[in-house]
Amino acid sequence: MPFLELxxxxxxxxxxxxxxxxxxxxxxxxxxxxxVAIVGYSGAGKTTLISLIAGLAKPDSGTLTLNDLEIxxxxxxxxxxxQNYSLLPWLTVYENIYLAVDQVFPNWSAAKKQQHTxxxxxMVSLSPAREKRPAELSxxxxxxxxxxxxxxxxxxxxxxxxxxxxxDALTRATLQDEIVRIWETDKxxxxxxTNDVDEGLLMADRIIPLSAGxxxxxxxSIQVDLPRPRDRKAINHNTRFQEIRxxxxxxxxxxxxxxxxxxxxxxxxxxxxxxxxxxxxxxxxKRPVRRQEIKTETMEIS
Amino acid sequence: MKDKxxxxxxxxxxxxxxxxxxxxxxxxxxxxxxxxxxxxxWTGSKLYxxxxxxxxGEQDQGILRFTWYSLQMVIKGYLIALIVGxxxxxxxxxxxxxxxxxxxxxxxxxxVSPLAWLPxxxxxxxxxxxxALFTIALCAMWPTVLNTAVGVRAIPQxxxxxxxxxxxxxxxxxxxxxxxxxxxxxxxxxxxSLGIAWLVIVAAEMLTGSPxxxxxxxxxxxxxxxxxxxxxxxxxxxTGFILDKLMGLMEKRFKTA
Numbered sequence: 294m295p296f297l298e299l300x301x302x303x304x305x306x307x308x309x310x311x312x313x314x315x316x317x318x319x320x321x322x323x324x325x326x327x328x329v330a331i332v333g334y335s336g337a338g339k340t341t342l343i344s345l346i347a348g349l350a351k352p353d354s355g356t357l358t359l360n361d362l363e364i365x366x367x368x369x370x371x372x373x374x375x376q377n378y379s380l381l382p383w384l385t386v387y388e389n390i391y392l393a394v395d396q397v398f399p400n401w402s403a404a405k406k407q408q409h410t411x412x413x414x415x416m417v418s419l420s421p422a423r424e425k426r427p428a429e430l431s432x433x434x435x436x437x438x439x440x441x442x443x444x445x446x447x448x449x450x451x452x453x454x455x456x457x458x459x460x461d462a463l464t465r466a467t468l469q470d471e472i473v474r475i476w477e478t479d480k481x482x483x484x485x486x487t488n489d490v491d492e493g494l495l496m497a498d499r500i501i502p503l504s505a506g507x508x509x510x511x512x513x514s515i516q517v518d519l520p521r522p523r524d525r526k527a528i529n530h531n532t533r534f535q536e537i538r539x540x541x542x543x544x545x546x547x548x549x550x551x552x553x554x555x556x557x558x559x560x561x562x563x564x565x566x567x568x569x570x571x572x573x574x575x576x577x578x579k580r581p582v583r584r585q586e587i588k589t590e591t592m593e594i595s
Numbered sequence: 596m597k598d599k600x601x602x603x604x605x606x607x608x609x610x611x612x613x614x615x616x617x618x619x620x621x622x623x624x625x626x627x628x629x630x631x632x633x634x635x636x637w638t639g640s641k642l643y644x645x646x647x648x649x650x651x652g653e654q655d656q657g658i659l660r661f662t663w664y665s666l667q668m669v670i671k672g673y674l675i676a677l678i679v680g681x682x683x684x685x686x687x688x689x690x691x692x693x694x695x696x697x698x699x700x701x702x703x704x705x706x707v708s709p710l711a712w713l714p715x716x717x718x719x720x721x722x723x724x725x726x727a728l729f730t731i732a733l734c735a736m737w738p739t740v741l742n743t744a745v746g747v748r749a750i751p752q753x754x755x756x757x758x759x760x761x762x763x764x765x766x767x768x769x770x771x772x773x774x775x776x777x778x779x780x781x782x783x784x785x786x787x788s789l790g791i792a793w794l795v796i797v798a799a800e801m802l803t804g805s806p807x808x809x810x811x812x813x814x815x816x817x818x819x820x821x822x823x824x825x826x827x828x829x830x831x832x833x834t835g836f837i838l839d840k841l842m843g844l845m846e847k848r849f850k851t852a
Binding site: 347349366367368369371372373375377379381383392393396397446571 | 753754756757759760761762763767771772775776778847
């Protein structure tokens with residue numbers, strides 16, 4: 294009996310006439326302790342798939358079961374790491390995690406809850422940033438907090454929804470290693486959703502491509518039988534790695550892409566920059582800026 | 596051009612003040628003989644400014660004492676506005692049905708002038724004090740109501756998802772997630788509400804004749820002491836400015852992310 298099972302799951306959005314099926318006939322079986330990566334195009338419905346597993350959305354047809362129980366609503370037995378961190382900005386790192394711990398283990402003593410929270414902050418090496426608010430942290434650090442929060446509630450399964458795609462390549466690599474390290478000590482069941490084939494291959498036991506939407510469905514599941522720990526430099530020359538990689542990419546570009554429909558639509562953004570409301574209101578407030586007037590753009594790289 | 600002189604933050608506003616003073620002097624000297632000149636205003640108001648808290652009689656008190664009366668009234672009315680307005684705003688933001696039921700009424704009541712509410716208050720409460728409070732609360736409530744509603748609607752879905760995944764109870768979701776997420780909007784509403792409350796108190800005092808800056812202003816107009824009118828106008832303006840600045844500081848403190 295698989296631990297997590299999706300049977301003929303379909304999900305669409307929109308009213309009757311303009312209805313688009315996002316996911317169709319999704320069948321997926323995941324064993325306990327397995328690390329499964331689902332790779333697919335952006336917009337293919339990956340986030341919809343994870344929302345279904347999380348219980349944040351309901352399938353139109355088909356059933357989802359976790360541990361023989363049907364998934365009907367969200368709950369702390371499934372820890373989710375969202376792409377955009379979803380930390381509460383008015384709470385510190387400690388408070389964000391404590392909120393979750395306090396909610397899931399209400400019967401513990403205060404001291405035990407504190408100790409538990411600190412343990413998970415330490416697990417993602419954020420102890421020095423314990424009292425900081427999310428706004429003071431870099432993207433990678435925020436995602437670590439999010440991972441720690443999801444793990445702290447001791448979920449049966451960890452759902453990672455493109456957790457690293459908003460991060461720069463270096464931070465990404467360190468966090469990949471860190472998540473694998475945590476998984477190896479914890480042996481939690483993990484579903485990783487990603488658009489990066491290499492990321493899936495580096496981290497997961499099994500990799501499943503998701504075809505392009507609409508009507509996205511899962512392709513053949515491929516076992517990643519590469520020995521761990523996987524070294525990201527050496528693995529590039531591993532023939533088995535190259536084989537699996539080719540197989541996944543072939544599916545995504547071939548069969549999976551065939552049903553892709555092209556939609557051309559010109560999108561016009563308003564030619565104006567949002568106004569900064571934190572500037573005090575007085576006579577000398579700068580007038581709104583038009584996009585075409587902006588000559589330089591500054592970017593922050595952490 | 597930048598940082599040419601260090602005192603421009605002081606000099607430039609003084610320049611503006613000087614400009615107004617010149618126009619004022621010119622006006623009082625030429626076509627509006629009734630308007631007291633700046634010098635005359637100062638000599639006439641000196642006693643009220645130099646002994647701001649003195650009470651010489653019921654209608655003859657230092658200017659800050661009058662301001663204090665007005666402020667007490669404003670604070671009471673303002674607090675009523677906040678206590679009533681914030682929950683209404685939350686309900687409007689949370690429930691579409693509630694919004695559809697009450698939005699038209701709010702849109703109609705919102706633009707009604709304080710001068711129109713005051714007689715109704717007098718009918719309801721018979722006494723000037725409570726009716727002034729009624730008027731202040733009713734007029735000052737709307738920015739709080741509307742901003743809170745907008746803030747609630749603007750809560751990012753992510754935060755609500757966190758609450759859902761953790762299965763926070765309704766109360767916990769409200770106080771741990773929704774209220775903190777709405778606070779910045781609420782404070783913008785609070786700030787606008789305070790400005791309106793301060794506007795309304797003057798009008799209310801003029802009509803009810805209760806002691807305060809507005810009442811003093813009207814009484815001095817009737818006694819033909821025009822210097823004091825200008826003194827009152829300046830006091831009202833400065834007090835309003837200070838109140839707004841204080842709320843601005845509060846707003847900044849509660850700003851999240």
